[in-house]
Amino acid sequence: VALPITFLSDYGYDDEFAGVCRAVIARITPDVTVIDLTHGIARHDVAGGALVLAATLPYTPAGVHLGVVDPGVGSPRRALAVRVAREERILVGPDNGLLWPAIERFGGPVEAVDVSLSSFRLEPISATFHGRDIFAPVAANLARGAVLREAGESVDPSRLERLERPPARLEAGVVSARVVRIDRFGNAILGLAETDVHGTGLMLGHEITIEAASGSREAIYARAFAEVPEGKPLVYLDS
Amino acid sequence: VALPITFLSDYGYDDEFAGVCRAVIARITPDVTVIDLTHGIARHDVAGGALVLAATLPYTPAGVHLGVVDPGVGSPRRALAVRVAREERILVGPDNGLLWPAIERFGGPVEAVDVSLSSFRLEPISATFHGRDIFAPVAANLARGAVLREAGESVDPSRLERLERPPARLEAGVVSARVVRIDRFGNAILGLAETDVHGTGLMLGHEITIEAASGSREAIYARAFAEVPEGKPLVYLDS
Amino acid sequence: VALPITFLSDYGYDDEFAGVCRAVIARITPDVTVIDLTHGIARHDVAGGALVLAATLPYTPAGVHLGVVDPGVGSPRRALAVRVAREERILVGPDNGLLWPAIERFGGPVEAVDVSLSSFRLEPISATFHGRDIFAPVAANLARGAVLREAGESVDPSRLERLERPPARLEAGVVSARVVRIDRFGNAILGLAETDVHGTGLMLGHEITIEAASGSREAIYARAFAEVPEGKPLVYLDS
Numbered sequence: 262v263a264l265p266i267t268f269l270s271d272y273g274y275d276d277e278f279a280g281v282c283r284a285v286i287a288r289i290t291p292d293v294t295v296i297d298l299t300h301g302i303a304r305h306d307v308a309g310g311a312l313v314l315a316a317t318l319p320y321t322p323a324g325v326h327l328g329v330v331d332p333g334v335g336s337p338r339r340a341l342a343v344r345v346a347r348e349e350r351i352l353v354g355p356d357n358g359l360l361w362p363a364i365e366r367f368g369g370p371v372e373a374v375d376v377s378l379s380s381f382r383l384e385p386i387s388a389t390f391h392g393r394d395i396f397a398p399v400a401a402n403l404a405r406g407a408v409l410r411e412a413g414e415s416v417d418p419s420r421l422e423r424l425e426r427p428p429a430r431l432e433a434g435v436v437s438a439r440v441v442r443i444d445r446f447g448n449a450i451l452g453l454a455e456t457d458v459h460g461t462g463l464m465l466g467h468e469i470t471i472e473a474a475s476g477s478r479e480a481i482y483a484r485a486f487a488e489v490p491e492g493k494p495l496v497y498l499d500s
Numbered sequence: 501v502a503l504p505i506t507f508l509s510d511y512g513y514d515d516e517f518a519g520v521c522r523a524v525i526a527r528i529t530p531d532v533t534v535i536d537l538t539h540g541i542a543r544h545d546v547a548g549g550a551l552v553l554a555a556t557l558p559y560t561p562a563g564v565h566l567g568v569v570d571p572g573v574g575s576p577r578r579a580l581a582v583r584v585a586r587e588e589r590i591l592v593g594p595d596n597g598l599l600w601p602a603i604e605r606f607g608g609p610v611e612a613v614d615v616s617l618s619s620f621r622l623e624p625i626s627a628t629f630h631g632r633d634i635f636a637p638v639a640a641n642l643a644r645g646a647v648l649r650e651a652g653e654s655v656d657p658s659r660l661e662r663l664e665r666p667p668a669r670l671e672a673g674v675v676s677a678r679v680v681r682i683d684r685f686g687n688a689i690l691g692l693a694e695t696d697v698h699g700t701g702l703m704l705g706h707e708i709t710i711e712a713a714s715g716s717r718e719a720i721y722a723r724a725f726a727e728v729p730e731g732k733p734l735v736y737l738d739s
Numbered sequence: 740v741a742l743p744i745t746f747l748s749d750y751g752y753d754d755e756f757a758g759v760c761r762a763v764i765a766r767i768t769p770d771v772t773v774i775d776l777t778h779g780i781a782r783h784d785v786a787g788g789a790l791v792l793a794a795t796l797p798y799t800p801a802g803v804h805l806g807v808v809d810p811g812v813g814s815p816r817r818a819l820a821v822r823v824a825r826e827e828r829i830l831v832g833p834d835n836g837l838l839w840p841a842i843e844r845f846g847g848p849v850e851a852v853d854v855s856l857s858s859f860r861l862e863p864i865s866a867t868f869h870g871r872d873i874f875a876p877v878a879a880n881l882a883r884g885a886v887l888r889e890a891g892e893s894v895d896p897s898r899l900e901r902l903e904r905p906p907a908r909l910e911a912g913v914v915s916a917r918v919v920r921i922d923r924f925g926n927a928i929l930g931l932a933e934t935d936v937h938g939t940g941l942m943l944g945h946e947i948t949i950e951a952a953s954g955s956r957e958a959i960y961a962r963a964f965a966e967v968p969e970g971k972p973l974v975y976l977d978s
Contacts, residue, residue, distance in 0.1 A: 265526060265530070267519075267523060269516070269519075272923070273779075273923040274513055274752055274777065274778070274779050275777070275779035275922075275923060276777060276779065276791075276922045276923050277747070277776050277777040277779075277791050277794075277795050278922075278923075279777075280745075280747075280774065280775055280776035280777050280795065281776065281795050281798050281799075283774050283775070284745060284774050284776065284795065284798045284799035284800065285798050287743060287772060287774055287799070287800050288798070288799065288800045291743070291772065291800065294526060294530065296519065296522050296523050296526055297519055297522070298516050298519035298520065298523065299513065299514070299515060299516040299518075299519050300513070301512075301513050301514035301515065301516075304923060304924065313516050316516075317516050317519065317520050317523065320520050320523045320524050320527070320632065321520075321523035321526070321527065322523065322526050322527045322530065335963040335964045335965050336964075336965050387977065388962050388963030388964070388975065389926075389963065389964070389975075389977070390977075393798065444514075444515045444517075445511070445512040445514060445515050445517075445543060446543065448628075484627050485574040485627030485628065486574045486575075486627070486628070487574050487575055487627075497627065497628075499626065499628070499629075504765060504769070506758075506762060508755070508758075513752055533765060533769065535758065535761050535762050535765055536758055536761070537755050537758035537759065537762065538752065538753070538754060538755040538757075538758045539752070540751075540752050540753035540754065540755075552755050555755075556755050556758065556759050556762065559759050559762045559763050559766070559871065560759075560762035560765070560766065561762065561765050561766045561769065683753075683754045683756075684750070684751040684753060684754050684756075684782060685782065687867075723866050724813040724866030724867065725813045725814075725866070725867070726813050726814050736866065736867075738865065738867070738868070
């Protein structure tokens with residue numbers, strides 16, 4: 262039975278891009294389960310897509326993880342399939358940092374191939390739609406059981422494109438962090454990791470100052486909306 | 501084989517919220533079919549979501565029906581799984597009225613459990629994303645055959661949160677009704693039930709006045725657009 | 740095992756229309772795979788939907804292809820299921836030209852039925868939602884193996900509604916073409932076919948003038964963004 266495929270992109274919903282990729286997958290591996298994580302990543306927002314991919318993968322079944330946010334399509338950037346250290350997971354997407362935080366979250370890369378010239382790719386290959394012509398068919402073939410080295414040319418897993426986390430600091434009650442995105446419910450996601458908070462002495466109930474590019478705000482470090490007065494901003498650790 | 505799950509929410513498509521819930525379901529019950537009804541319910545619009553859920557469920561296969569429009573997440577509102585009288589259907593969602601019109605449509609509740617502390621929930625549980633941490637895993641476990649009492653603590657099914665239908669009247673040729681929502685095609689959905697119309701003497705072809713908060717309009721009671729002159733509003737009974 | 744169904748519409752994502760159609764399909768044919776191509780076709784844009792359908796179908800598995808962009812719902816336009824000459828594909832949708840370019844792409848129609856009064860349709864049938872009440876149940880029954888003549892009344896396949904391609908010319912280095920749509924990435928899709936280009940002497944690297952309703956622009960005929968200077972428009976053949 263085929264491995265499940267998760268799929269994240271910046272393709273949006275108005276066009277057929279994500280749908281065609283799913284169709285390509287279904288032609289190759291008819292019995293596969295494809296789980297759309299979202300196709301609503303902001304256009305070409307590699308950092309935003311990377312953050313969402315790393316945050317969601319721990320909730321997904323192990324399998325093949327397809328991610329396409331690819332402003333460099335048509336340029337010589339590599340196209341990757343990467344096996345990680347923990348759990349049986351393979352990530353497929355452009356070598357532009359999109360996959361990196363998720364790869365790190367699962368212990369780092371242990372094997373990687375460049376799939377730009379994969380024998381699994383569709384011909385003729387387009388210059389602009391590698392999701393359909395390279396990434397989807399590679400993911401579909403890996404999901405049906407192909408091994409990584411069949412999918413492309415071996416590359417050094419220690420030399421993948423990485424993504425610098427936006428600089429963040431938390432000291433003396435002041436958080437300096439970038440607002441990475443704002444979700445549908447108005448939550449501002451900060452580029453701040455749990456490890457930035459540990460060891461700073463920050464405790465629940467403390468008031469801190471958030472300094473973002475858009476200005477600074479006072480907020481309470483809390484666990485839930487109900488723990489702060491109505492109208493008062495809070496900061497909490499999400500997943 | 502797993503029961504199908506239908507899924508409705510106000511999570512939208514730009515974020516990964518609905519996708520993560522589907523991933524959680526797939527981890528627990530890999531062979532399940534999940535049918536997204538829509539994730540486009542207006543943010544926190546419990547009444548709108550309730551209307552859509554009740555209108556669509558008769559078209560869905562019997563199974564588990566997951567609905568999440570949950571402005572009170574993090575507050576002490578209960579989280580429910582409810583078995584209804586007619587057909588083998590279980591509804592899962594917050595106890596805020598969202599599920600109520602659908603429950604009524606299938607003969608009312610016959611068994612209910614509070615799943616807030618369900619043994620099926622994910623740990624650590626977040627304060628703000630119960631769709632992922634409570635509702636999705638409960639739905640997935642019910643779909644794979646768990647019985648209701650395994651999913652949570654029994655509650656009195658006669659004491660679920662209900663949803664008052666918006667007041668509507670039809671008399672002397674005047675309809676007074678709330679516009680519940682306006683769909684993509686410009687149709688205004690009125691908070692008016694078939695039972696409000698029965699026995700009023702209203703017949704096809706009659707002209708009636710619709711009084712909504714936004715003003716009043718003349719319209720013809722008809723079955724199809726082709727039955728009224730172009731540009732003339734009509735009122736018709738939908739499903 | 741059921742044939743896969745692809746599904747394209749202008750239903751959007753905010754309403755439950757596409758979701759209900761999927762639910763109807765799942766009730767009839769529980770084991771079917773439904774591939775949403777997109778539901779983001781502009782409202783009532785038959786020509787735009789037709790273009791996307793014809794462009795995507797070659798990437799989809801053979802099966803049943805459901806397309807609903809139906810401004811004439813409720814009028815006497817026919818509702819069709821059409822078998823094409825090449826590959827085992829059946830298209831289902833309104834007889835308004837939406838299906839035509841895709842039908843042509845697979846060698847033309849060889850058998851067609853009017854499904855308006857199909858025995859597979861849901862009762863009572865609504866005047867405005869034939870996607871749910873006619874097209875989805877017909878598609879689901881065809882996917883589970885019903886033959887075309889069970890689905891409706893035979894009609895002359897040579898008399899289906901056709902869609903005129905928008906006029907396009909390429910001569911003396913000037914392309915005259917309609918901009919059919921603009922995608923999420925800002926690409927303007929021209930109503931210009933590969934056959935319009937063949938035999939004109941146009942070669943890669945040539946500069947041409949595009950005349951659209953919105954004005955004229957110089958562009959280079961190329962294969963990829965990287966082949967032209969940054970900021971310079973290019974024209975390329977997509978799939």
